Amino acid sequence: MSTxxxxxxxxxxxxxxxxxxxxDVLRRVLPHFTEDRYGLRTTLTLAAVTDYEDEPGLDMELVAWPDRDYYDGGLGIDQGLWENGRCARCDVEVTSNAKRAFCPYCGSGCALT
Ligand SMILES: [Zn+2]
Structure with missing residues:
Protein backbone atom coordinates (compact mmCIF):
# COMPACT_ATOMS: atom_id res chain seq x y z
CA MET A 1 0.00 0.00 0.00
CA SER A 2 1.26 3.47 -0.85
CA THR A 3 0.85 6.79 0.90
CA ASP A 24 5.64 4.12 -22.86
CA VAL A 25 5.36 3.94 -19.07
CA LEU A 26 1.60 3.46 -19.21
CA ARG A 27 2.04 0.76 -21.90
CA ARG A 28 3.83 -1.23 -19.23
CA VAL A 29 1.22 -0.55 -16.53
CA LEU A 30 -2.33 -0.33 -17.86
CA PRO A 31 -2.55 -3.84 -19.41
CA HIS A 32 -2.06 -5.28 -15.91
CA PHE A 33 -5.54 -4.01 -15.08
CA THR A 34 -7.25 -6.04 -17.81
CA GLU A 35 -10.14 -8.15 -16.58
CA ASP A 36 -11.76 -11.08 -18.37
CA ARG A 37 -15.09 -11.97 -16.81
CA TYR A 38 -18.29 -13.54 -18.09
CA GLY A 39 -16.96 -13.46 -21.65
CA LEU A 40 -16.24 -9.74 -21.46
CA ARG A 41 -12.78 -8.22 -21.63
CA THR A 42 -12.25 -4.83 -20.01
CA THR A 43 -8.90 -3.09 -20.05
CA LEU A 44 -7.65 0.31 -18.99
CA THR A 45 -6.29 2.44 -21.81
CA LEU A 46 -5.15 5.99 -22.30
CA ALA A 47 -7.39 8.17 -24.47
CA ALA A 48 -6.99 11.57 -26.09
CA VAL A 49 -10.23 13.55 -26.00
CA THR A 50 -10.83 16.64 -28.13
CA ASP A 51 -13.73 19.08 -28.06
CA TYR A 52 -14.13 20.63 -31.50
CA GLU A 53 -16.06 23.84 -30.91
CA ASP A 54 -18.13 23.58 -34.08
CA GLU A 55 -19.21 19.94 -33.58
CA PRO A 56 -21.44 18.40 -30.91
CA GLY A 57 -19.95 15.89 -28.49
CA LEU A 58 -16.36 14.92 -27.89
CA ASP A 59 -13.92 13.19 -30.23
CA MET A 60 -12.09 10.31 -28.51
CA GLU A 61 -9.09 8.34 -29.74
CA LEU A 62 -7.28 5.55 -27.91
CA VAL A 63 -3.57 6.25 -27.55
CA ALA A 64 -1.69 3.51 -29.43
CA TRP A 65 1.66 2.15 -28.26
CA PRO A 66 4.55 2.88 -30.65
CA ASP A 67 5.96 -0.17 -32.46
CA ARG A 68 9.34 -0.25 -30.76
CA ASP A 69 10.72 -2.97 -33.03
CA TYR A 70 9.97 -0.81 -36.07
CA TYR A 71 11.80 2.12 -34.43
CA ASP A 72 14.85 -0.01 -33.45
CA GLY A 73 13.88 0.04 -29.78
CA GLY A 74 12.99 3.74 -29.82
CA LEU A 75 9.64 5.41 -29.36
CA GLY A 76 9.28 7.09 -32.75
CA ILE A 77 9.39 10.79 -33.44
CA ASP A 78 8.91 13.15 -30.47
CA GLN A 79 6.06 15.23 -31.85
CA GLY A 80 3.11 14.78 -29.52
CA LEU A 81 0.05 12.76 -30.52
CA TRP A 82 -0.19 13.94 -34.13
CA GLU A 83 -0.59 10.65 -35.98
CA ASN A 84 -4.10 9.30 -36.40
CA GLY A 85 -5.73 6.19 -37.74
CA ARG A 86 -8.10 3.35 -37.01
CA CYS A 87 -7.63 -0.12 -35.57
CA ALA A 88 -8.96 -2.41 -38.30
CA ARG A 89 -9.80 -5.12 -35.78
CA CYS A 90 -11.55 -3.01 -33.11
CA ASP A 91 -12.92 -0.35 -35.50
CA VAL A 92 -11.83 2.38 -33.08
CA GLU A 93 -9.94 5.61 -33.71
CA VAL A 94 -6.35 5.62 -32.44
CA THR A 95 -3.66 8.26 -32.12
CA SER A 96 0.08 8.16 -31.44
CA ASN A 97 3.30 10.08 -31.84
CA ALA A 98 4.40 7.24 -34.15
CA LYS A 99 3.18 6.20 -37.59
CA ARG A 100 3.59 2.52 -36.70
CA ALA A 101 1.84 1.62 -33.45
CA PHE A 102 -0.20 -1.06 -31.71
CA CYS A 103 -3.83 -0.79 -30.66
CA PRO A 104 -3.89 -0.60 -26.83
CA TYR A 105 -6.94 -2.87 -26.66
CA CYS A 106 -6.28 -5.73 -29.06
CA GLY A 107 -2.57 -5.31 -29.84
CA SER A 108 -3.05 -5.19 -33.62
CA GLY A 109 -0.61 -3.17 -35.66
CA CYS A 110 -2.02 0.15 -36.85
CA ALA A 111 -0.66 2.32 -39.67
CA LEU A 112 -1.25 5.95 -38.75
CA THR A 113 -0.97 9.11 -40.84
ZN1 LIG B 1 -7.66 -2.90 -31.75
Missing part, protein backbone atom coordinates in the same frame (compact mmCIF):
# COMPACT_ATOMS: atom_id res chain seq x y z
CA UNK A 4 -0.49 10.01 -0.60
CA UNK A 5 3.09 11.25 -0.63
CA UNK A 6 4.29 8.16 -2.53
CA UNK A 7 1.62 8.67 -5.20
CA UNK A 8 2.29 12.41 -5.40
CA UNK A 9 5.99 11.74 -5.94
CA UNK A 10 5.19 9.22 -8.68
CA UNK A 11 2.75 11.66 -10.32
CA UNK A 12 5.41 14.40 -10.29
CA UNK A 13 7.82 12.05 -12.07
CA UNK A 14 5.21 11.19 -14.71
CA UNK A 15 4.24 14.82 -15.33
CA UNK A 16 7.88 15.65 -16.09
CA UNK A 17 8.00 13.15 -18.98
CA UNK A 18 7.42 14.02 -22.65
CA UNK A 19 4.13 12.48 -23.80
CA UNK A 20 5.78 9.66 -25.77
CA UNK A 21 7.69 8.59 -22.66
CA UNK A 22 4.57 8.84 -20.49
CA UNK A 23 2.78 6.62 -23.02
Missing amino acids: DEDRERLAAQLVALPVRELV
